[in-house]
Amino acid sequence: MANELLTIELSDFSSIIEEYLLDLEIRNYSKRTIGTYSSILNNFHEFLKDKQELKYEKDLLIQFKEYILYLKRDREVSQNYVYLVTVVLKKFLALQKLMRL
Numbered sequence: 070m071a072n073e074l075l076t077i078e079l080s081d082f083s084s085i086i087e088e089y090l091l092d093l094e095i096r097n098y099s100k101r102t103i104g105t106y107s108s109i110l111n112n113f114h115e116f117l118k119d120k121q122e123l124k125y126e127k128d129l130l131i132q133f134k135e136y137i138l139y140l141k142r143d144r145e146v147s148q149n150y151v152y153l154v155t156v157v158l159k160k161f162l163a164l165q166k167l168m169r170l
Contacts, residue, residue, distance in 0.1 A: 082114045082117070083114065086107070086114065086161075089106075089161055089165075090110075092164075093106060105153075105157075106157050106161075109154050109157045109158065110157065110158070113133075113154075113158060116132070116139065117132055117136075133158060133162075136154075137155065
Protein backbone atom coordinates (compact mmCIF):
# COMPACT_ATOMS: atom_id res chain seq x y z
CA MET A 70 0.00 0.00 0.00
CA ALA A 71 1.40 3.36 -0.99
CA ASN A 72 1.62 6.02 1.67
CA GLU A 73 -0.77 8.41 -0.07
CA LEU A 74 -1.74 11.78 1.32
CA LEU A 75 -4.92 11.65 3.33
CA THR A 76 -7.84 13.48 1.75
CA ILE A 77 -10.08 13.47 4.83
CA GLU A 78 -9.34 16.46 7.06
CA LEU A 79 -10.28 15.93 10.71
CA SER A 80 -11.83 19.40 10.74
CA ASP A 81 -14.19 18.25 7.95
CA PHE A 82 -14.90 14.84 9.48
CA SER A 83 -18.28 15.81 10.98
CA SER A 84 -19.62 17.14 7.70
CA ILE A 85 -18.29 14.08 5.85
CA ILE A 86 -20.10 11.84 8.34
CA GLU A 87 -23.35 13.78 7.85
CA GLU A 88 -23.05 13.48 4.07
CA TYR A 89 -22.40 9.74 4.39
CA LEU A 90 -25.46 9.31 6.62
CA LEU A 91 -27.58 11.15 4.02
CA ASP A 92 -26.30 8.70 1.41
CA LEU A 93 -27.40 5.82 3.63
CA GLU A 94 -30.86 7.33 3.95
CA ILE A 95 -31.09 7.75 0.16
CA ARG A 96 -30.18 4.06 -0.17
CA ASN A 97 -33.08 3.20 2.17
CA TYR A 98 -31.09 2.07 5.19
CA SER A 99 -33.34 1.89 8.26
CA LYS A 100 -33.33 4.70 10.84
CA ARG A 101 -31.93 2.27 13.39
CA THR A 102 -29.04 1.27 11.10
CA ILE A 103 -28.29 4.91 10.32
CA GLY A 104 -28.30 5.65 14.05
CA THR A 105 -25.85 2.81 14.67
CA TYR A 106 -23.56 4.01 11.88
CA SER A 107 -23.76 7.56 13.20
CA SER A 108 -22.78 6.49 16.70
CA ILE A 109 -19.85 4.39 15.47
CA LEU A 110 -18.52 7.08 13.14
CA ASN A 111 -18.88 9.87 15.70
CA ASN A 112 -17.17 7.78 18.39
CA PHE A 113 -14.26 7.13 16.03
CA HIS A 114 -14.09 10.83 15.24
CA GLU A 115 -13.93 11.66 18.96
CA PHE A 116 -11.12 9.14 19.35
CA LEU A 117 -9.19 10.79 16.49
CA LYS A 118 -9.54 14.31 17.92
CA ASP A 119 -6.97 13.59 20.62
CA LYS A 120 -4.46 12.10 18.22
CA GLN A 121 -1.60 13.61 16.30
CA GLU A 122 -2.24 15.15 12.91
CA LEU A 123 -3.12 12.56 10.32
CA LYS A 124 -1.27 13.40 7.14
CA TYR A 125 -1.11 10.05 5.34
CA GLU A 126 -3.48 7.15 4.82
CA LYS A 127 -1.01 5.00 6.77
CA ASP A 128 -1.53 7.29 9.79
CA LEU A 129 -5.27 6.73 9.61
CA LEU A 130 -4.78 2.97 9.33
CA ILE A 131 -2.63 3.00 12.46
CA GLN A 132 -5.27 5.01 14.34
CA PHE A 133 -7.97 2.61 13.11
CA LYS A 134 -6.03 -0.31 14.59
CA GLU A 135 -5.43 1.60 17.84
CA TYR A 136 -9.15 2.34 18.05
CA ILE A 137 -10.01 -1.34 17.68
CA LEU A 138 -7.51 -2.19 20.42
CA TYR A 139 -8.97 0.57 22.60
CA LEU A 140 -12.45 -0.92 22.18
CA LYS A 141 -11.23 -4.42 23.03
CA ARG A 142 -8.86 -3.59 25.90
CA ASP A 143 -10.26 -0.48 27.55
CA ARG A 144 -13.94 -0.61 26.72
CA GLU A 145 -14.10 -4.43 26.78
CA VAL A 146 -16.77 -4.54 24.09
CA SER A 147 -17.95 -7.79 22.54
CA GLN A 148 -16.26 -9.31 19.51
CA ASN A 149 -19.52 -8.82 17.61
CA TYR A 150 -19.39 -5.08 18.29
CA VAL A 151 -15.73 -4.91 17.22
CA TYR A 152 -16.71 -6.65 13.98
CA LEU A 153 -19.58 -4.19 13.42
CA VAL A 154 -17.28 -1.20 14.03
CA THR A 155 -14.71 -2.64 11.63
CA VAL A 156 -17.30 -3.14 8.88
CA VAL A 157 -18.84 0.33 9.30
CA LEU A 158 -15.50 2.16 9.36
CA LYS A 159 -14.12 0.21 6.40
CA LYS A 160 -17.25 0.95 4.33
CA PHE A 161 -17.10 4.63 5.28
CA LEU A 162 -13.39 4.99 4.51
CA ALA A 163 -13.64 3.00 1.27
CA LEU A 164 -16.46 5.22 0.04
CA GLN A 165 -14.45 8.35 0.86
CA LYS A 166 -11.54 7.00 -1.13
CA LEU A 167 -13.79 6.18 -4.11
CA MET A 168 -15.37 9.63 -4.06
CA ARG A 169 -12.04 11.36 -4.59
CA LEU A 170 -11.18 9.34 -7.73
